[in-house]
Amino acid sequence: MRxxxxxxxxxxxxxxxxxxxxxxxxxxxxxxxxxxNEALEAGWEVKDVWRAVCAAMDVPAERR
Incomplete structure (x- = not known):
């Protein structure tokens, strides 16, 4: 993911x-x-950060 x-x-x-x-x-x-922002600056993969946000904030499956 970009x-x-x-x-x-x-x-x-x-x-x-x-x-x-x-x-x-x-x-x-x-x-x-x-x-x-800190995770991205620390070198985390963007897709992993997105997955963490989705899990923590109950992003609906169709938006994941």
Missing amino acids: LTIFRERMAEHFGAAYADSFSRDHVMSQLGGRTV
């Missing part, structure tokens, strides 16, 4: 403004106590 697709999916699910805030501020245990 980062641009990931960002589009985040915006579709959360709305553009909240997706940005969520990525910056929401610490997730599924990402080892990191935010989305």
Whole structure:
């Protein structure tokens, strides 16, 4: 998954403004106590970060 697709999916699910805030501020245990942005900066695969967001935030299957 490309980062641009990931960002589009985040915006579709959360709305553009909240997706940005969520990525910056929401610490997730599924990402080892990191935010989305921190996990991506640490080298996590984009698809793994998306899967963690989907699992934690109950993203519907049709949006995964």
